[in-house]
Every structure is written in structure tokens, then in C-alpha cells.
Amino acid sequence: MKALSDPNKLPLLPLTGKVNQMLTNFEGNPFDSSVSQAAAEEGQGPNKLNRPTNIERDFDAVRESMHSAISLNKTEVLDVVLNDFSEGYFGLSFESRRKLLLTLAQVYDLNRTQVRDLIKQYLGLELPGSNASESSTVDEEAMLSCFYRLERNLRQVLKPAYELLFERLNNHPGGLRFLSILRADILSILAEENIASLRALDSYLKEKLNTWLSPAALELHQITWDDPASLLEKIVAYEAVHPISNLLDLKRRLGVGRRCFGYLHPAIPGEPLIFIEVALLRNVAQTIQEVLWDTPPIPESEATCALFYSISSTQPGLAGINLGKFLIKRVITLVKRDMPHISTFATISPIPGYMQWLLSKLASQSILAEVENMSQSSSSGSFSTFRENLLEPDEERLLLSCSQESFPGKNGMDVMLKLLTSTKYEWTSSPELLSALKPPLMRLCARYLLEEKKRGKALDSVANFHLQNGAMIERINWMADRSEKGLRQSGGIMVNYVYRVEKIDEYAQSYFSTGHIHASNDIHRYTMPWKGHEVTTV
Numbered sequence: 250m251k252a253l254s255d256p257n258k259l260p261l262l263p264l265t266g267k268v269n270q271m272l273t274n275f276e277g278n279p280f281d282s283s284v285s286q287a288a289a290e291e292g293q294g295p296n297k298l299n300r301p302t303n304i305e306r307d308f309d310a311v312r313e314s315m316h317s318a319i320s321l322n323k324t325e326v327l328d329v330v331l332n333d334f335s336e337g338y339f340g341l342s343f344e345s346r347r348k349l350l351l352t353l354a355q356v357y358d359l360n361r362t363q364v365r366d367l368i369k370q371y372l373g374l375e376l377p378g379s380n381a382s383e384s385s386t387v388d389e390e391a392m393l394s395c396f397y398r399l400e401r402n403l404r405q406v407l408k409p410a411y412e413l414l415f416e417r418l419n420n421h422p423g424g425l426r427f428l429s430i431l432r433a434d435i436l437s438i439l440a441e442e443n444i445a446s447l448r449a450l451d452s453y454l455k456e457k458l459n460t461w462l463s464p465a466a467l468e469l470h471q472i473t474w475d476d477p478a479s480l481l482e483k484i485v486a487y488e489a490v491h492p493i494s495n496l497l498d499l500k501r502r503l504g505v506g507r508r509c510f511g512y513l514h515p516a517i518p519g520e521p522l523i524f525i526e527v528a529l530l531r532n533v534a535q536t537i538q539e540v541l542w543d544t545p546p547i548p549e550s551e552a553t554c555a556l557f558y559s560i561s562s563t564q565p566g567l568a569g570i571n572l573g574k575f576l577i578k579r580v581i582t583l584v585k586r587d588m589p590h591i592s593t594f595a596t597i598s599p600i601p602g603y604m605q606w607l608l609s610k611l612a613s614q615s616i617l618a619e620v621e622n623m624s625q626s627s628s629s630g631s632f633s634t635f636r637e638n639l640l641e642p643d644e645e646r647l648l649l650s651c652s653q654e655s656f657p658g659k660n661g662m663d664v665m666l667k668l669l670t671s672t673k674y675e676w677t678s679s680p681e682l683l684s685a686l687k688p689p690l691m692r693l694c695a696r697y698l699l700e701e702k703k704r705g706k707a708l709d710s711v712a713n714f715h716l717q718n719g720a721m722i723e724r725i726n727w728m729a730d731r732s733e734k735g736l737r738q739s740g741g742i743m744v745n746y747v748y749r750v751e752k753i754d755e756y757a758q759s760y761f762s763t764g765h766i767h768a769s770n771d772i773h774r775y776t777m778p779w780k781g782h783e784v785t786t787v
Contacts, residue, residue, distance in 0.1 A: 308345045311337035312352060319357060319414045331421045338431075346434050353451040356411035364406050370398045411450065415457050425461065425516035428454065429566035434570060455569060462514065462522070462567070464575045469583070471511040472524065474500055482625040483520055483563065484509065490599065491541060498541075501555065503527055506546025508555075510580050512572055522571065523572045525580060526559040529588075533595045533745050536560075536729040540597060554593040555584050574718045581748060594748040595723065600739040602709045603697050604669065607690075607740075611666040614639055618660055638662070644689045651681040674736050677728075685738075687727055694725050694742050695775035696768075705764040712744070714759045719753030720746035721767035725775075 314334040321330060374396060377389040418424035434452045439442070472484060485493045493499050503509055506529045511521030521584065528540045529552035540558050557580075560573055581594050614637060638661075640648070645661030653677070658664035668676045668686065674684040699722070701708040707716055718724075722744060729735070729743035749756075752767075759765040 259598065259706055288507055292762075298539075300302075300568055307337070307340060308348065311345075313339060315349065315353065318417060319410055321359065328421065331417060331424065335418075335423070335427045338427075343434070343437075347438050350431075350435055350438065350450070351444070351447060353411050353414070354444075354446040357414070358449070359409040360406055364403070367399055367403050367406060369730065371396075371403065371720050374399070380451040406774070409450075409453065412457075414453060419457070419461055419516075423516075425514065428458065429564045430460070431566065433564075433566035433568075434563065444689035450574045458567065459570055462570060462572065464579070467512045467514055467522070469576070469579050470511050470513050470521070472511050472521070474503045476600070477519065480521075480593060484511075484524060487521075487561050487563040488522070488559065489561040491537065501544075504546075506530075506549055506552070508580075510576065510583070510585070512576055520562055520563065522567060523560065523576055524563045525557055525561075525573075525576055527580065527584070528556045528558055529591070530554045530556050533593060533596050533723070533747070535726040535745075536732070537597055537735070537743060538585070538729075549588070551692070552588070552591060554595060555581075555588075557590050557594070557596040562626060571714075571717070573714060577718055577748065578753070581750060594750065595684060596715065596720070596744075596746045596748075597726070597729065598643070598711050598715065598744050598746055599735065600694065600698070600709055600742060600744055601711060603742065604737060606618065606701060606708065608666065610639060611662050611669070615660070615663045615666055618662065639693060640665070640689050647685045648689075651679075651685050669740065674733075677731065677736065677741070683728075690727060690740050690742065691727060694739070694744075695772050697723055698725070698744065699772065699776060700767060702764065706760075707766065712746075715746040716766060717757060719755075719760075720748050720750075721756060721769070723747040723769050724771055 311334065314330060314337055317330045318327070318334045321327060338346065338349070375392065377396075379393045415428060418428050432451065432454050434446060435454070439447060439451060472480065474481075485499060492520060493502065497725070501507065508527040509524060510527070511524035513519075513521055528534070529542075529546070529549050531547060531551060533554050534540050534556055537558065540556065557577065560576070562568070562572070584591055584594075618638075638645070640661040648661045648664050649658075650657070652664050652668065656664055656667045656671075658667055665686070668682065676686060697745065698707065698709060698712050707713040712722070724745045726743050726745065728741045730739070730741055735741050735743070756767050759767070
């Protein structure tokens with residue numbers, strides 16, 4: 250049985266002729282030969298790939314193979330048909346993929362006419378026992394049989410036709426990886442266009458992937474320097490938080506005082522779906538520099554803290570499927586078993602949305618402040634109800650006094666906006682500016698993490714990830730990541746989340762049900778001058 254091929258090395262539809270031949274043998278009437286002939290001629294000559302007619306025929310051939318993958322019942326040819334479809338799909342342009350996915354979402358959706366007819370029949374049935382004169386057990390059983398039959402039929406027609414394609418691909422070698430790529434394309438389209446049918450397709454596929462990628466189906470693997478080079482290359486390629494600079498850096502991250510764990514699936518061998526990097530330390534680190542530059546590491550027997558400093562997903566098509574939750578829990582259990590002297594499980598995490606939120610607030614408030622000043626100088630004297638000075642009086646005075654020459658502004662927020670948007674981050678080289686910016690940036694960061702919500706949950710994506718997994722916000726750290734990325738995302742601030750083993754489920758449940766955020770006294774103190782927050786202090 251041939252597995253799906255590497256998408257980077259695929260010819261366009263090389264198997265179509267073979268599929269038609271097999272279908273002829275089994276059914277006696279092959280598909281339109283012009284489709285397979287066009288596919289067979291692809292790549293013969295330097296100009297053929299650029300012909301619009303050939304490109305369109307390629308699309309028709311892939312659509313035909315997709316239809317066959319859904320409609321055929323001949324198991325003898327199904328593997329070849331699924332290979333044909335996947336290889337053809339990889340040969341399409343993104344626009345043709347979009348067209349094909351829309352066809353899948355709309356043409357192979359559920360049959361709503363059948364659903365409606367069955368619902369009408371169901372509503373027309375009389376509930377057993379509702380009529381006092383009908384007391385016969387035989388009659389009730391007959392009526393219940395009608396309910397059972399219609400309910401079974403309803404369950405069947407409520408399944409879209411594309412479910413069969415997903416099921417068949419999942420059971421096919423290489424099919425799970427292909428489904429992940431398929432969903433990545435769907436998500437890319439939905440990021441640009443909100444198409445209801447495509448969103449329904451994505452939702453259905455996501456539910457399926459959630460089931461197929463349950464923890465029971467995943468293998469927790471400790472990644473070491475002794476693993477195959479192909480696996481180590483993927484760790485380097487997929488590291489999304491703190492890029493691995495060279496082989497020496499990789500070796501350090503897999504050596505003494507460090508751990509790396511990944512979830513592998515049998516259907517995608519040799520490639521972790523998600524992996525987490527762990528540092529064994531005496532205390533919870535306050536900067537990422539001390540984790541990445543800690544040479545030499547402490548003896549593992551002296552460590553009391555397992556610090557999660559990077560977690561990376563390798564499959565864009567698995568977005569929204571929380572494999573990280575199960576991975577963190579499994580790693581905590583494994584570390585506690587192997588190293589009972591480890592008592593603290595924490596992270597040092599980026600705050601990717603903080604600076605975007607703050608700069609937007611500063612820009613809008615600066616404009617409102619200017620409008621208000623203009624209004625006050627006129628006879629109207631009106632002011633905006635949305636006006637809010639993000640800076641406290643002492644903070645504003647200090648900022649204005651130490652930035653008059655290099656970054657003059659109309660008010661403190663204007664100065665702060667200019668400083669934070671400077672392309673070379675000049676403020677990081679000035680002790681005076683660092684001292685002036687630290688109080689407002691730290692205070693507003695705590696506000697951002699605790700108070701800024703989206704649909705009742707933390708606005709920051711990393712905060713939401715750890716809070717829904719049962720962590721609490723322990724500490725925010727000044728100048729914890731001085732890299733360009735760290736300064737751009739969060740002004741260099743990083744946050745420690747702590748997983749209290751005995752409280753993980755309780756914290757996760759309260760956050761899920763009410764959006765309740767658990768935080769330490771240190772975090773709470775930053776927000777005390779402002780309005781109260783729904784936090785738990787510990």
C-alpha cells in the first residue's frame with residue numbers, strides 16, 4: 250500500500266491513468282479519458298505547465314478524483330484513488346485549492362431536503378403514552394420503533410458527504426498529515442474571507458481531528474541528541490518561540506539540565522506534532538537570557554524547578570486543537586515521577602499581544618487628548634467619555650522630564666508612543682528612560698493580562714493558553730527578553746505562569762466556566778490603584 254507522497258516532490262496526477270484502468274477492470278466504464286490524458290501529458294515540454302487549458306483540466310481531474318474518493322465503494326481501488334486525489338491536490342495553485350475546497354464544502358454538504366422531510370415526519374409522530382386510550386404495550390413498542398427508525402435516519406442524513414472523505418483519508422497511510430495540510434489551507438482562506446460553508450467544513454474537520462488526536466493515540470517521546478537527524482532537524486525548523494541558532498545551541502537544549510518532550514502520532518512518524526522545552530533550575534527564572542545562556546547548567550540533583558520556556562506546534566492545520574494541555578500535564582507527571590525533588594512547575598512566557606494592545610490604546614488616547622484640548626480652548630468645553638489617561642501623574646511628569654530633548658511630545662502618552670515605536674528601541678540604552686518607562690509598562694502589562702478580555706477570556710493568546718490549562722499568573726519580569734522580537738511584542742516583559750499540581754483542574758475549571766483568573770499578590774498589587782479586578786490572590 251503506497252503512502253501519500255512528499256508534497257514538495259510530487260508530479261501532477263501521475264496515477265490518474267492507472268485509476269481509470271482499475272475502474273475499467275472493476276466496473277467496465279472508465280471516467281472521461283480526456284481528463285486522464287490531459288494529466289498524463291502534463292510536464293511534457295517547457296510550456297505545457299503554463300497553459301490555462303491544462304491548468305483548468307488539472308483542476309477538473311482533481312475534482313473528479315475527489316468525487317471518486319467519496320463515492321466509490323471498491324476497496325481494491327480506493328487506496329489508489331486517495332493517492333491520486335492527494336497528489337493532484339498538491340499540484341494545484343492556491344486559488345485552485347480554494348475553488349476545490351469550496352466545492353467540497355458546498356456540493357458535498359449534507360442534504361437539507363432530506364433532513365427537513367425527516368424532521369416533518371418526526372414531528373408528526375405522537376409521543377407514546379400521550380393518549381390515555383392507548384395503553385397497549387404492543388402499540389407503544391410499535392410507536393417507539395418509528396421513533397428509533399427516524400432518529401437513526403436523522404443521524405445518518407445529518408452527516409455531510411465529506412465526512413466519508415475525511416474518514417477514508419484518516420485510515421489511509423499519510424492521510425492524517427494530508428488532512429492537516431488541507432485544514433491549514435482552509436484556515437488560510439477563512440483568515441481572508443468569512444465563508445459560512447467553509448467555516449462549517451473547518452468545524453467538522455476540527456472535531457474529527459480532535460477525536461483522532463486524543464491523548465490515547467499520542468506517544469510522549471523524550472527528544473535527545475541520540476534521536477535521528479531528521480527528527481532533530483524538525484525541532485530546529487519548528488522552534489517558534491526562541492530560535493535555535495546552531496547545533497551547539499541544540500545540543501545544549503537537549504543536554505544536562507534540559508529536557509525536550511514531544512507528542513508523536515503513528516500516522517506521522519518521525520515528526521512531533523508539538524514539543525516542549527524544559528530547563529531544570531534552582532528557582533523560577535526571571536529572564537529568558539538566564540535560561541538560554543546558562544553555562545554550565547546546575548547539577549540536576551540541585552534543581553527544584555522545572556521551567557517550561559518554549560512550546561511549539563509543528564502543524565498549522567492543528568490550530569485550535571489543544572494538544573499542549575495534555576502535553577504539559579503528561580510532562581509534569583513524568584518529571585515528578587523521575588525527579589521527586591522538583592516541586593515547582595512554571596513557565597517563562599512571552600506576551601505577544603501586549604505591545605499591539607498598548608500602542609493602539611496610546612494612539613487613540615493621544616488623539617482624544619488633542620481633541621479634548623481643542624474643545625477646552627473653544628466655547629463648547631466638551632470632552633469625550635472615552636478619554637482615559639493611561640499614565641498616573643508621577644509617571645507622566647517623569648517621562649516628560651527625561652525625554653524633552655530626544656523625544657518631545659504634547660503629553661506623557663504621546664512621548665510614550667514615540668519611545669515605544671522608535672525603530673532602534675533607543676529607550677533600552679538609556680537608564681533614565683528605562684527607569685521612567687518601567688512603572689507604567691509593568692502596571693499596564695498586569696492590567697492587560699488580568700483585565701483585557703475577548704469573549705470573557707484573556708485577550709493575550711499565550712495567557713489564554715496557560716490559564717485554560719490550569720495555570721496561575723505568578724510574576725511579570727522587566728527586561729526579561731531583550732531580543733528584537735521580545736521588545737517588539739511586549740517591550741521586553743515576560744511573565745511566569747505557575748502550575749500548582751494540586752490546583753490545576755480547579756483553576757482550569759473556574760477559568761473555563763467564568764473566566765476567573767488566578768493571580769499572585771505581586772500581580773494584584775500592580776492593579777490596585779485602578780479599579781478592582783476579579784482575581785484570586787494567593
